[in-house]
Amino acid sequence: MVLVAGSVAGSALYRRRSARRLERVELYAGDGSMVSLPDGSVDAERMLSLARDVLALPG
């Protein structure tokens, strides 16, 4: 029982971490410099929300 619970929890944690890696906000300047907004930051979440609005539009 403990093993099953541990597996489920581990799986959930893995999926969560994988999902976070897929969500990112990166801004590039013309000189090649780049800023990556930190995961979970207010600014990153705002940008992700605005992007979801764009992605939700019909083609």
Next chain:
Amino acid sequence: MDAAQALADLTEISSQVHQVAILDQDGTLLAATARDTARAERFIATVTPLLEEADRLARSRGLAELAQLEVSTLDGSVFAVRRDGRLIVATTRPDPTVGLIFYDLKHCLGSIDGAAEPHPEPDGSGEPRKATRRRRKADTSA
């Protein structure tokens, strides 16, 4: 070539992009994949706050001028590239090949009449690719 042809070439070679819009420096819509003008305008209206916020964040973090952005979500990604005053914005499927998308968007902008020649920039994309690349639309491998 004109913007419509450049956009057609982009959608032919890149199976990862979904919606695309190209704007001139004064905000005029040059070309879009949207079925009609109303949808294209809605796309632009929805993208605008994202770009404004990105500009604000870039300035607040000391970036000279926002030239590109990538916002990746679990549902897909939004990319934008600015060059010579023109702007191209594209949405893609989830987890796209980032360097490839940026290259294709830059090449699309650069191929429009009156634009400077495209040249890859450091964006983590690795090696530059030939502009004559062609892939089948059905090829979704990344």
